[in-house]
Amino acid sequence: MVGERTSGQPPKRWAVGITGASGSIYGIRLVEELLRTGAAVHLVVTEAGWRVLKEELGWESSKRKEMLERRFGEAMESGRLVYHPNADIGASIASGSYRMEGMAIMPCSMGTLASIAHGISDDLMTRAADVMLKEGRRLLIVPRETPLHAIHLENMLSLARLGVRIIPAMPAFYYKPQTMDEMIDFLVGKVLDNMDIDHELYRRWGDEHDGD
Numbered sequence: 598m599v600g601e602r603t604s605g606q607p608p609k610r611w612a613v614g615i616t617g618a619s620g621s622i623y624g625i626r627l628v629e630e631l632l633r634t635g636a637a638v639h640l641v642v643t644e645a646g647w648r649v650l651k652e653e654l655g656w657e658s659s660k661r662k663e664m665l666e667r668r669f670g671e672a673m674e675s676g677r678l679v680y681h682p683n684a685d686i687g688a689s690i691a692s693g694s695y696r697m698e699g700m701a702i703m704p705c706s707m708g709t710l711a712s713i714a715h716g717i718s719d720d721l722m723t724r725a726a727d728v729m730l731k732e733g734r735r736l737l738i739v740p741r742e743t744p745l746h747a748i749h750l751e752n753m754l755s756l757a758r759l760g761v762r763i764i765p766a767m768p769a770f771y772y773k774p775q776t777m778d779e780m781i782d783f784l785v786g787k788v789l790d791n792m793d794i795d796h797e798l799y800r801r802w803g804d805e806h807d808g809d
Contacts, residue, residue: 608637608677611792612690612729614702614722616709617645618741620766621653624703625668626785628678632669634794637677639690639697640665641722644683645706683721690725699735700725701788704766707742707749714752730759737762737791739784762791772800 611631615624624646631638642650642661650656656664665673665680672678681688689695702709702722709722718724729736738761742749753763764787768780779799786798 606635608635610637610639610695610697612639612641612697612700612725614700614705614709614725615640615642615646615650616702616704616706616722617643617649618704618706619649619653620704620739620741621646621649622781623739623741623766623784625654626781627701627703627788628669630785630789630796630798631794632672632677634796636698636794638672638679639688639725640678640680641683641690641725642680643706643709643720643722681721685721686724688721688725691721691728693728693732697729697734699737699792700729701737701739701792702726703737703739703788704741705738707740707752710738710740710756711748711752713738714755730761733760735762735792736760737764737788739764739766739788741766764788764791769799771802 613624613628613631615621628638628640647658647661651658662680669678681690690697712718712723713726716727718727726736738756740753740763757763766784769783774780774783782798786796789796789798
C-alpha cells in the first residue's frame with residue numbers, strides 16, 4: 598500500500614525529480630516504491646515533465662494536485678509525499694540545511710542534465726540537484742535519450758567524476774520479463790540498489806542457483 602510505514606524510525610527523506618524525457622512512469626513507480634519502504638518523498642516535476650505525464654499516462658496537467666492525490670492520496674494526506682512546484686526555488690529541498698538522503702531524477706532530460714553538469718540552477722529541480730552535489734549527498738540520474746552525441750556523453754562524464762550515479766534507462770532480458778511492468782520495475786530496482794534500499798522488484802542473476 599502506498600504510504601505504508603515499515604518501522605517506528607523517522608522516515609528517510611529522498612527527492613525525486615521527473616523531467617520532460619520519455620519514461621515518466623519510471624519516476625512514478627520510484628515514488629511508489631520509496632513510499633512503500635517507509636521513506637518520505639519530495640517530488641518535483643518540470644513543466645515539460647507534466648506534459649510527458651499527460652502524453653504517456655493521461656495525467657491532466659491542469660489538475661496536478663488531483664492527479665497526485667489520485668495516485669498517492671494516503672501518502673499526501675500524511676505528509677510523507679510533498680509536491681513542490683518547480684518554480685518554488687525557496688522550497689525546503691533547495692537548502693543544504695534541510696537534511697536528506699539524496700535525490701533521483703528519473704527520467705532525466707539532456708537539458709536538465711546539462712544544467713546540472715554546468716552548475717546552472719535556475720529552478721528547483723536543478724537547485725536541489727546542485728544541493729546534493731555541494732553537500733556530498735547521493736545524486737542518481739536516469740538519462741533517457743537516444744542516440745547520444747558527444748556533448749551528452751561529456752556532461753554525463755563530468756557528473757560521474759563528481760560521484761553522481763548515472764543509471765541509463767536500459768532494460769535487461771536475462772530474467773525473461775513478460776510484461777512492460779516487469780521491465781519498468783527492473784530499472785526502478787536498479788535505482789533502489791544504488792540507494793541501498795532492499796526490494797524484490799526483479800529476479801537477480803544467480804538467484805535460481807541459491808541453495809544448490
